[in-house]
Amino acid sequence: MPHIELPEPDAGVIRRLPILIEGLKSRVGPDLMILDEDGRRAYETDAFTAYRRIPMLVVLPRTTDEVSKILKFAHENDIKVVPRGAGTSLCGGSLPTEDAIVLCLSKMNRVIEVDYTNRIARVEAGITNLQITAEVAKNGFFYAPDPSSQLACSLGGNIAMNSGGAHCLKYGVTTHNVLGVKMVLIDGTIVEIGGPTLERNGYDLLSLVIGSEGQLGVVTEATVKLVPSPEAARPMMIGFRSPEAAGSCVAAIIAAGIIPVAIEYMDHAAIEVCEAFAGAGYPLDVEALLIVEVEGSEGEIGILLGRIAEIAARFDPKTVKISSDADQSARIWAGRKAAFGAIGRISDYLCMDGTIPLAQLPHALTRISQICAEHDLKVANIFHAGDGNLHPLVLYDANSPGEADRAEAAGEAILRLCVELGGCLTGEHGVGIEKRELMTTQFSPTDLIVQMRVKTVFDPTWRLNPAKVFPLEATGVMRAGNAASTSEAA
Amino acid sequence: MSELWRPAAEWELQTMVSKLAREKRGIEIVGHGALRNTGRVAKSDVVLTTAGLKGVTLYEPTELVMSARAGTPLYEIEAVLAARGQMLAFEPVDLGPATGAPGGALSIGGVFATNFSGSRRILAGSARDNLLGVRAVNGRGELFKSGGRVMKNVTGIDLARGLTGSWGTLAIMTEVTFKVTPLPQTMQTLAFVGLPDDLAIEAMNVALATPLEISGAVHLPRNCAARIRTPKIKGLDKPLTLLRLETFAAAIDERREKLKGALKVYGAPIELDSEETFSLWSEFRALSIMPFSAETSLWRISSLPTKAAEIVFAIQKFMDAVAFYDWAGGLIWLEVPAAADAGAADVRRAVAVRGGHATLIRAEPQVRSSVDVFEPLKPEIERLTRGIKSAFDPSGLLNRGRMYANF
Structure with a gap:
């Protein structure tokens, strides 16, 4: 059985539930509330499906004012609130507790305003990532961060997790593409943080909010940057005999002053599965595959891919294949973006999300293979080579007793390794419940206390998205409602 | 004159701040002095300089990342980068010459503490966007780190970027890690x-x-x-x-x-x-087109491009103003005649009704003490701002009054 500890629900709150329901009905009306167990069960987990808790109540607000009323009600009645978008979190970021209200923003999915001259759009937080691009593509723009789940994941969730994507090497991650948010604090106060201009006034509170995993407030609207779509983009595939050769090739491309828009790395196991799934034309006789994409005019693309091919030639590649047309380009990316799904078809897996400095890649892959072998498990590796984000997929069989535990143990060892090599625990999935207890491997107690004090400023009674991000033991006193302890602890 | 404290290492800086925190003595933080004529004048008992914390501590050209101690002069960093065909992506602006402070004295800590990015930010983002990690000492004398050396990182709350633009009022950065980029061919x-x-x-x-x-x-x-x-x-x-x-x-x-x-x-x-x-x-x-002069004051206005010209015209109804538009109109440097309030009332009104905010960059010290240098905050944002200040620096010792009169 999975071993991440979840705090005992507050029986007192659950006992008060009938009164709470009546109270909330009088504030926001019954049509926004899901009360029946089957309805609530749909919210019991996110994409970290090993953990499930049915929330005592689900509310689906349509406006910021309704969010404010719900939070104010929760605050006055001392109830925990778990904000949620599309529920695609891979780390349990929107896992409910039985004594919490799930505040799901899926109905708040409108584009409020698009301003092409200033290249910004104001949208509601429940909109999906891809829907923003769909809205503005006709005018030659797109919203840049492109997490693999972009079809389903919500912008609010992207803001919570500071999501990135394959193209962040050039375009940055969420924190580089969101200019401002409208956010509701736990007491119902509506605040505007940042705004439509490039620069913010005063302290950079927006930086604290983006990536804070719903710990500080509930974002209901955001102003995002729109980026002009490139004239064209084309990937090439380069297959190598060893991870060392692939890693050195990436370093050499960057040393030559070329910054591709994406450099994706797949190991042999990942190539096989993705090829079987997508028929992308990946070479099956290589140990490591790089997908390198560049953008620009057709002429520029030709020159850049030619130069990259010349650089790659120094590392004895087995295959060098430039995508010949749009259809092939689409299949190359479809295979990569479907990687998790493709692997999911053949096995259960845990997707890890550490980061490492590029130079450590060969060593990291060797160690990861050893770790998984020690736990008698197989692994496939996907690596955003341009930005250091490593996704080892630890394969296991959930029906085989003990395998899930071994997979968690192997995953933990892999993340410890990432930190040891100079990286971090999570590049884009977030901490959630999954990596909460590992935070102490990356941060000193003081580092964590300094972060926790920020949480206390925004959410003094620690009622928002409880028992996540910070080690459970460290937050016990605050979660019990004694916020003063973070400000004094040292 | 306040006493000058000059730690030579991070541990020494932490020891000094801990001691000063115990004694509840106010600390003004400086690097090499490039920013001393900008912002409000800090009230302090001690001046602490990061000038002794110097040197590049990590440089991986193939990973486009560098770390440096906070007091390292910007020109030294740019020289190390140029030798490998690289640069800082965001073209930091040196306010020294335009404010009558020395030129070339800007430290890398000052670059991120002010988050003043240059023309290239429209393509490459701001200083803040290019920051990856920090080590810093807060007003309690606690040494902490945040972020790291890789581009993607969502491990905990992003204090590193949260410190940018806080002008040393939350913590003293001791070391910064940031992205670098190839020089254009x-x-x-x-x-x-x-x-x-x-x-x-x-x-x-x-x-x-x-x-x-x-x-x-x-x-x-x-x-x-x-x-x-x-x-x-x-x-x-x-x-x-x-x-x-x-x-x-x-x-x-x-x-x-x-x-x-x-x-x-x-x-x-x-x-x-x-x-x-x-x-x-x-x-x-170098802002040489907005040269230092006692006859004029200088504002830096953040605006929507479509509102920038309107803002300037509105201000020009009341005074002779010379504008320099950067970021396609997203930023206005505005030189106005020196006056007791540096034109604050008219500038702020013109900006307020059109969206954006204005920062007074250059004016006589007494002017910078009597008018708001930074755009006043909305009440609910001020409440959060004070909360953050007090979380990092509960006794209000670091650069007290440097951004806002009361904290």
């Missing part, structure tokens, strides 16, 4: 002559809506253009609208022709080559 500038402000801003935003990766978009009205020293475009006695292109050599001519095509209704531009482009945009980095 070649650059060109197109200079459109004679456009009024509103048309110029329109033209610049048309350019930025193309995928040509414009790396600078500046407009200088006639009186400001007169200060340009770059030979090919000086002395024209007309407004100048400047668009910078940069890419690899084989691609630049194609991009230039495309840009000219997209902007042909705005006239035929003068073309500047790589070297001329370098010299021209260096003038903006």
Whole structure:
């Protein structure tokens, strides 16, 4: 059985539930509330499906004012609130507790305003990532961060997790593409943080909010940057005999002053599965595959891919294949973006999300293979080579007793390794419940206390998205409602 | 004069701040003094300089990452980068010369503490966007770190970026880690002559809506253009609208022709080559077109591009103001006649009704003490701001009064 500890629900709150329901009905009306167990069960987990808790109540607000009323009600009645978008979190970021209200923003999915001259759009937080691009593509723009789940994941969730994507090497991650948010604090106060201009006034509170995993407030609207779509983009595939050769090739491309828009790395196991799934034309006789994409005019693309091919030639590649047309380009990316799904078809897996400095890649892959072998498990590796984000997929069989535990143990060892090599625990999935207890491997107690004090400023009674991000033991006193302890602890 | 404390290492800085925190003595933080004539004047018992914390501690050109101790001069960092064909992506602005402080004295800590990015931010993001990690000591004397050395990182709350733009009022950065980028192989500038402000801003935003990766978009009205020293475009006695292109050599001519095509209704531009482009945009980095003078004050206004010209016209109804538009109108440097309030009432009103905010950069110290240097905060944001200040520095010892009069 999975071993991440979840705090005992507050029986007192659950006992008060009938009164709470009546109270909330009088504030926001019954049509926004899901009360029946089957309805609530749909919210019991996110994409970290090993953990499930049915929330005592689900509310689906349509406006910021309704969010404010719900939070104010929760605050006055001392109830925990778990904000949620599309529920695609891979780390349990929107896992409910039985004594919490799930505040799901899926109905708040409108584009409020698009301003092409200033290249910004104001949208509601429940909109999906891809829907923003769909809205503005006709005018030659797109919203840049492109997490693999972009079809389903919500912008609010992207803001919570500071999501990135394959193209962040050039375009940055969420924190580089969101200019401002409208956010509701736990007491119902509506605040505007940042705004439509490039620069913010005063302290950079927006930086604290983006990536804070719903710990500080509930974002209901955001102003995002729109980026002009490139004239064209084309990937090439380069297959190598060893991870060392692939890693050195990436370093050499960057040393030559070329910054591709994406450099994706797949190991042999990942190539096989993705090829079987997508028929992308990946070479099956290589140990490591790089997908390198560049953008620009057709002429520029030709020159850049030619130069990259010349650089790659120094590392004895087995295959060098430039995508010949749009259809092939689409299949190359479809295979990569479907990687998790493709692997999911053949096995259960845990997707890890550490980061490492590029130079450590060969060593990291060797160690990861050893770790998984020690736990008698197989692994496939996907690596955003341009930005250091490593996704080892630890394969296991959930029906085989003990395998899930071994997979968690192997995953933990892999993340410890990432930190040891100079990286971090999570590049884009977030901490959630999954990596909460590992935070102490990356941060000193003081580092964590300094972060926790920020949480206390925004959410003094620690009622928002409880028992996540910070080690459970460290937050016990605050979660019990004694916020003063973070400000004094040292 | 306050006492000057000069730690030579991070541990020593932490020890000093811990001691000062116990004694509840106020600390003004400086690097090499480039920013001493900017912002409000801090109230302090002790001046603590990071000048002794020097040196690049990590540089991986193939991973586009560098770490340096906070007191390292910016020019040293840029020299190390240039030797490997790289640079800082966001073209930091040195406020020293424009404020009567020494030039070339800006430290890398000061770059991130102020988050003042240059023209290139429209392509590459701000200083804050390029910061990856920090080590810092807060007002309690606690040493902490946040972020790291890899580009993607969502491990905990992003305190590193949260410290940018806080002017040393939350913590003293001891070491910063940031992204670097290759130097462009070649650059060109197109200079459109004679456009009024509103048309110029329109033209610049048309350019930025193309995928040509414009790396600078500046407009200088006639009186400001007169200060340009770059030979090919000086002395024209007309407004100048400047668009910078940069890419690899084989691609630049194609991009230039495309840009000219997209902007042909705005006239035929003068073309500047790589070297001329370098010299021209260096003038903006050093703010030499807004030179120091006791007769004038200088504002820095963040605006929506479509509102920038309106803001300037509105202010010009009340005073002679010289504007320098950067970021295609997203940023206005505005020189106004020196006055007891540096024109604050009119400037703030003009900005408030059109969106944005204004920061007073240059004025006599007594002026910077009597008017709000930073845009006043809305009440609910002020509450959070005070909360954050007190979380990092509960006794209010670090750069007290440097940003706001009361904390």
